[in-house]
Amino acid sequence: MSTAYSSMQHFPSMLLICFLFLFSKIKSDELQMLLNLKTSLKNSNTTVFDSWDSNKPICEFTGITCNSDKSVKEIELSKQNLVGVLPLDSICQLQSLDKLSLGYNFLHGTITNHLNNCTKLQYLDLGNNFFTGPFPDISSLSQLQHLYLNQSGFNGSFPWKSLQNMIGLVTLSVGDNLFNRGPFPNEVVKLTKLNWLYMTSCSIEGTIPEEIGNLIELSNLELSSNYLSGEIPSQIVKLRNLWQLELFNNTLTGKLPLYSNKLSGEIPAEFGEFKKLVNVSLYQNELTGPLPQKLGSWTNFDFIDVSENHLTGPIPPDMCKKGTMTRLLVLQNNLTGEIPAGYANCSTLLRFRVSKNRLSGKVPAGIWGLPKANIIDIEMNQFEGPVTSDIGNAKALGQLSLGNNRLSGELPEEISKATSLVTIQLNDNLFSGKIPVSIGELKLLSSLHLENNKFSGSIPDSLGSCYSLTDMNMASNSLSGEIPFTLGNLPSLNSLNLSENEISGPIPGSMSSLRLSLLDLSHNRLSGPIPQSLSIEAYHGSFTGNPGLCSRTISFFQRCYPKSGVSKEVRTLILCFAVGSMILLAALACFFHLKKREKYRDRSLKEESWDLKSFHVLTFTEDEILDAIKQENLIGKVIAGTHGYIAPEYGYTYKVNEKSDVYSFGVVLMELVSGKRAIEPEFGDNKDIVDWISSKLKTKESVLSILDSGIPESFEEEAVRVLRIAILCTARLPAMRPAMRSVVQMLEDAEPCKLASSAIGKDGVFNKGREGLGSEKCSPDQ
The missing domain is CATH 3.80.10.10 (Ribonuclease Inhibitor)
Known part of the structure; x- marks a missing residue:
């Protein structure tokens, strides 16, 4: 009995401890969510995140407002030059968040369905950004009062039906987006608390419904630049609070606004005497004569x-x-x-x-x-x-x-x-x-x-x-x-x-890594070879008027000849340096190079050197590589042995400096895995290896068909992993490409050394377990 009584005495203390522990954990989680947002937008040219320090209370972060429980209530980061993709899966875990304002930035990517988890939102502003794809259904955001999505790059069908739960909506701004064409949404005219309705240029067609007169709280109605037709409904006169109405650039009949017509003659001089005139919109007419010189001088002109x-x-x-x-x-x-x-x-x-x-x-x-x-x-x-x-x-x-x-x-x-x-x-x-x-x-x-x-x-x-x-x-x-x-x-x-x-x-x-639709370097004093990747028909007129240029493929330029005096060993070493900006890739590069060299071992030095021209897409030259061979750039030891294996104790691999390019890196990986050059006739006109590989990413069989036929079946899995990394590196949007540090980690996980551990002997047979590459993972010295 006394034991039970004692436990009851301690129960409130235990409850308090549990509450404090739970509260502390919530604060820690909210901190991590905000830091995730900061990380996602780290490339932004802004100082707003300077105060976002893990050692400071989150309520002191710039742009953050907390409630009485010190939980995040508002995020106000509009007009801050933010760049990146929104981590909505993290943001919408903030349990007390009722305002998310991110308008007038440079945000991109898609808006995911995670937005539906922000169920307490009353204010959402994603307007004036650079998103892509459709906007998701947000039926769960029933507490929304202000919704700004205007001019943000959305397309497809807009989820109008999700608005029917937002009976308290005051502001709806969805204009200037390329939505699919459709009739005026009935869900909108049922939002009787609307004060601001901006639906300019969002592909609405048909007639304006009579029920527009139900929106008696409207002060602003903008429906211009759509596909509206028919007469302006007479019920529009019920909008007694309306101070701005824009209906131009439609095919409406009846009375028209003053602008975008065929008004002619001069602007009456009396316009300059209007004491309350604050706005003048007379554009796209046929007006002549001068503007009244007193125009706008009497009032707070806008x-x-x-x-x-x-x-x-x-x-x-x-x-x-x-x-x-x-x-x-x-x-x-x-x-x-x-x-x-x-x-x-x-x-x-x-x-x-x-x-x-x-x-x-x-x-x-x-x-x-x-x-x-x-x-x-x-x-x-x-x-x-x-x-x-x-x-x-x-x-x-x-x-x-x-x-x-x-x-x-x-x-x-x-x-x-x-x-x-x-x-x-x-x-x-x-x-x-x-x-x-x-x-x-x-x-x-x-x-x-x-x-x-x-x-x-x-x-x-x-x-x-x-x-x-x-x-x-x-x-x-x-x-x-x-x-x-x-x-x-x-x-x-x-x-x-x-x-x-x-x-x-x-x-x-x-410049080989650039993907240009227009290039013109003509009529200068340029000299030397035209890079192979630029020697395509689309660019042939881009180099005229430069008599010092040469080319191996453009007939009306003098022919380039390879430099002599570079030994085969030095050229092989340069190749390893060029494709080996990290040791893992170096091992893979040497494996493929040695395989090809064995296949064509009877060719002359001149022929073999030009067999390597697919690597010219890299953004550095042999001289620059050799200049970069310094002790401070050393990251490991590796060299291709003359009998097809890696001897870690005999050579060096060096870091690629800041001039290296992730896109070019991915192209080299594609060349190595496929055994093809960056540009091949089989790819088609104006297409390269990136286009060719993209066209084959359909089935498992078509993906395997990309791989070099010389790769043993037992190593196909490793080769496909490397191919996947190459595809990430050559993403069309630069923002979607991984950083070089990430590429290093992905290559480690892909275990390319396992692939390279089988080298080709002189008899053309794959041999496994040669000295220096016997392990499944690369050792630190490799």
């Missing part, structure tokens, strides 16, 4: 869009007089005069677009540094003068379009501080001087057009750090020096034009 008309005269000077203007859109008219000086101080401007007019004079210096502007577009005018150092203040600037003017001077170094730049178009001006080395700091830069200017000096090596570059044009300048080796590091580069310059030296071997 924006003007009179683009695509025939307006003349100057830009009204006082539309930003009250310091509230967000958009100046007057492009594609016949406006004249200079940019009014007052706009240089308009710090609220998000878009400054005056292109395709007849404007002239110098651009006010403050325009270059507008702190919130994401677009500065002045192309196709007659502007003069320089881009000033104020450009360094344009922290939000994504698009800089200055083409086809008379701008001059040097491009300021401060342009590197405009770190949000995605597009730079300076073509067809009078810019001169060197291209700033600091331009390599623009990590988001996708398009760079500097053609038809007077730039001189060399192309900065730092451009090889602009990993987002897809389009680069520097044609018709006075650039000199060599093509930077680092350009071969640009995984997404699709178009490269360096023609009509004074560039000299060889074409870097690193």
Whole structure:
């Protein structure tokens, strides 16, 4: 009895201990979930994660809000330049999470069904990102009040039926996505608490339902750029709280808005006297004459869009007089005069677009540094003068379009501080001087057009750090020096034009790894061999006007001949170094090389050396490999013995430096496993080994058909493992390719040394268990 009484006395203490233990474990789990998010977005150009330290309380992390129990309640990381794939399986384990805000970033990948586990979400913003695929059914998120998915790359069928459980939804923004065409969803008109409905450009067809009048709380309704037809329903007059209605770019009948019509004549001068006018939308009409010069000078003016008309005269000077203007859109008219000086101080401007007019004079210096502007577009005018150092203040600037003017001077170094730049178009001006080395700091830069200017000096090596570059044009300048080796590091580069310059030296071997739809190096002073992978019909016109170039396959160039004086032993060693950026791959490479050498042992040195041309896709040369043979690069000892086995005590394998390329690495693996070259006639026109292997990944039999017929059946499993690694390394999206460190680990797990442990003797028979490779795993010295 006393024992039971004593146990009862201790029960509350035990319960408290259990609760504290459970609470501590929950906090630990939430910390790990947030750190998983940080890891997934580690390549982001942001400082937001600086405070995400495992030694700090999670409630002190930037962007994190906790509830009274110190559990994560909100994640607010919008507009933070985040890059990566969302780990929703981890995020949605946060039991108290009711707000997830990640809009205006650079997130990609698919949104998985794990999102359904965020059952307490009331606010979800994934808008303005770069996702792919359809958006999943989210029926379990019945507590949602705000849903932002606009302009995020989604396609396919949108799960409208999942909205029927969200009776408290206030904001629905799903526009600017390529959904499948379908009728206006009935589920939407039943959401009677909606205040904001944005369904612009999301493939809705048919008529607007009469029930739209049930949404009496609506203040904003945007249905433009769809496939809507019929009359605007009369019940729309019930929307008494509506302050913005956009229905343009449909085939609706009845009354139309003022813009996107065929309105002609002049804008009445009385518009300039309106005391409460804050917005003017008259674009895509046939209006003529000047804009009223007092326009927008009386109120807290917001924006003007009179683009695509025939307006003349100057830009009204006082539309930003009250310091509230967000958009100046007057492009594609016949406006004249200079940019009014007052706009240089308009710090609220998000878009400054005056292109395709007849404007002239110098651009006010403050325009270059507008702190919130994401677009500065002045192309196709007659502007003069320089881009000033104020450009360094344009922290939000994504698009800089200055083409086809008379701008001059040097491009300021401060342009590197405009770190949000995605597009730079300076073509067809009078810019001169060197291209700033600091331009390599623009990590988001996708398009760079500097053609038809007077730039001189060399192309900065730092451009090889602009990993987002897809389009680069520097044609018709006075650039000199060599093509930077680092350009071969640009995984997404699709178009490269360096023609009509004074560039000299060889074409870097690193460019072999690029997959370009357009390449133009013509009319320069290039010399040396054209890389084999670039010697294809699609590029034949890309090298004209370079008399110093040679080729083994393009007939109208002088023929290249291999260098003499390199011994067979040195060439074999170089091959082992080239394909052996790590010891595991070196063993595999030597195995395949020795097998081929035995098959063709009667050929001359010249013939055998050219049998190795499939390895030219690597982004470094023999000289660079030999230069890298230093003691500090040593990671192990291995060399191919003359009788087909590995002798660990006789040679060295060295680390591949930062110039190596995971994609090229995967191509080499494919060559080794298949016994084929990077480009073979059997692959088809404009197709390589990557395309060929991709076409065969259908059945087990077709996969096995890829393997070199010389590989014994007992080692097929190991060869398939290596092939799988090669496929990962050559993924189409650079972001999906593993890091080299991961490749090392995967190769260890694949046990390629087990495959290499059988070497070919002089009699052509596979021999197992030779000295130095008798074990199933590679020893540390190998």
